[in-house]
Amino acid sequence: MSYDNPLHVTSEIGKLVSVILHRPSAEIENLTPNLMEKLLFDEIPYLKEAIREHDYFARTLKEQGVEVLYLQDLVVEAIEDKKVREALIKDFLDEARIYDERMKYALLEYFDNKDDGMLIRKMMSGIRKNEIPNIAKSLAYLVDETYPFILDPMPNLYFTRDPAAAIGNGITINKMRTCTRNRETLFMKYIIEHNPRFKDSDIPILYNRNEKTSLEGGDTLILNKNVLAIGISERSEAHSVETLAKNIFKSGQSFHTILAFNIPKKRAFMHLDTVFTMIDYNKFTIHHEIEGPLTVYSITKEKDDSIKITEEKATLQEILKKYLGLTDITLIRCAGGDKIDGPREQWNDGSNTLAIAPGEVVVYSRNYVTNRILNENGVKTHVIHSSELSRGRGGPRCMSMPIVREDI
Numbered sequence: 001m002s003y004d005n006p007l008h009v010t011s012e013i014g015k016l017v018s019v020i021l022h023r024p025s026a027e028i029e030n031l032t033p034n035l036m037e038k039l040l041f042d043e044i045p046y047l048k049e050a051i052r053e054h055d056y057f058a059r060t061l062k063e064q065g066v067e068v069l070y071l072q073d074l075v076v077e078a079i080e081d082k083k084v085r086e087a088l089i090k091d092f093l094d095e096a097r098i099y100d101e102r103m104k105y106a107l108l109e110y111f112d113n114k115d116d117g118m119l120i121r122k123m124m125s126g127i128r129k130n131e132i133p134n135i136a137k138s139l140a141y142l143v144d145e146t147y148p149f150i151l152d153p154m155p156n157l158y159f160t161r162d163p164a165a166a167i168g169n170g171i172t173i174n175k176m177r178t179c180t181r182n183r184e185t186l187f188m189k190y191i192i193e194h195n196p197r198f199k200d201s202d203i204p205i206l207y208n209r210n211e212k213t214s215l216e217g218g219d220t221l222i223l224n225k226n227v228l229a230i231g232i233s234e235r236s237e238a239h240s241v242e243t244l245a246k247n248i249f250k251s252g253q254s255f256h257t258i259l260a261f262n263i264p265k266k267r268a269f270m271h272l273d274t275v276f277t278m279i280d281y282n283k284f285t286i287h288h289e290i291e292g293p294l295t296v297y298s299i300t301k302e303k304d305d306s307i308k309i310t311e312e313k314a315t316l317q318e319i320l321k322k323y324l325g326l327t328d329i330t331l332i333r334c335a336g337g338d339k340i341d342g343p344r345e346q347w348n349d350g351s352n353t354l355a356i357a358p359g360e361v362v363v364y365s366r367n368y369v370t371n372r373i374l375n376e377n378g379v380k381t382h383v384i385h386s387s388e389l390s391r392g393r394g395g396p397r398c399m400s401m402p403i404v405r406e407d408i
């Protein structure tokens with residue numbers, strides 16, 4: 001099946017055609033215990049094993065006929081023109097808060113000697129102070145002399161879901177909650193604007209990285225061609241959801257309702273997709289700990305282009321039935337809602353499934369209780385290795401950015 005548009009995603013579950021991944025790389029080896037909190041990790045993955053697991057993930061997708069594109073390659077293709085390359089470097093240094101002119105100059109010189117592939121790899125992995133020992137030192141550098149980096153690494157890049165999200169034929173290029181992840185969104189901006197696969201397509205930008213409030217892709221779920229579910233979470237703010245709703249309605253796409261899911265703001269539930277994903281026309285995973293506190297608001301498009309916001313009073317099942325026009329909904333609890341297995345498996349992304357077709361999902365091997373329950377509910381699971389990848393607190397859905405799915 002081919003589409004006129006390079007982006008085409010009208011559901012969470014339509015057969016996955018093309019997806020963007022990032023193969024973990026040297027950025028992971030630049031994590032240290034002191035930096036874990038700032039860089040949003042709870043542990044340090046063993047890179048060699050993480051790559052093996054990630055390659056297995058990519059192979060699993062390819063074997064199912066999915067086209068796998070790598071972020072690194074797409075960025076390299078985008079900066080072929082020297083002017084674009086220079087602009088990316090400039091934006092990148094600003095984003096990395098290199099304000100001192102002499103340091104900036106030294107870094108420009110350092111990058112100048114690198115080919116495009118190496119340049120992007122270095123941006124991603126970060127630059128240790130001992131890599132450019134003679135760099136002119138700004139006051140900020142001296143004050144924090146023991147800090148090991150000139151440019152911080154970007155270890156979260158393999159969670160390609162978050163910095164940008166395709167919605168219909170459009171895309172959100174997100175404003176991330178944290179500085180550390182905000183740099184990631186630059187890559188997608190350059191890909192959309194300059195990569196030959198995307199640049200001439202006039203892709204609607206449904207959210208922009210210059211917005212004031214944060215929105216991350218882990219909170220964006222496309223339930224069908226009319227209805228989206230967006231999380232208000234530790235990472236995405238209520239105001240962003242409202243802005244996104246207005247932009248989507250204005251874009252003239254088929255979406256007419258946004259269900260805003262207000263979930264508890266905590267690390268374990270950082271995005272909606274850590275506690276709720278769609279796996280079939282009427283089946284969803286859910287983590288039982290959000291069921292009590294969850295409030296859902298519907299945002300609908302009014303005739304005069306304004307929006308209407310309503311707090312939904314019914315149960316989640318009833319809300320989903322009503323807005324998806326279904327007669328029954330199955331919510332599959334992470335590890336069956338067990339008090340111990342549930343939170344343990346949710347912590348390792350037991351609810352974070354990636355649908356590659358209706359009723360067919362990619363899941364982590366370590367969440368075997370949840371996986372068994374999925375199978376008992378008629379869901380086909382493609383099980384991937386998960387010792388190291390899971391240490392970054394993200395599962396198969398977080399590690400993938402679908403750009404084309406077949407319509408359901």
Ligand SMILES: NC(=[NH2+])NCCC[C@H](N)C(=O)O
Nearest residue numbers: 040159218271392393394398
């Ligand atoms: N869509 C997701 N749930 N992404 C998970 C991202 C995990 C990453 N370490 C972060 O804290 O940002």
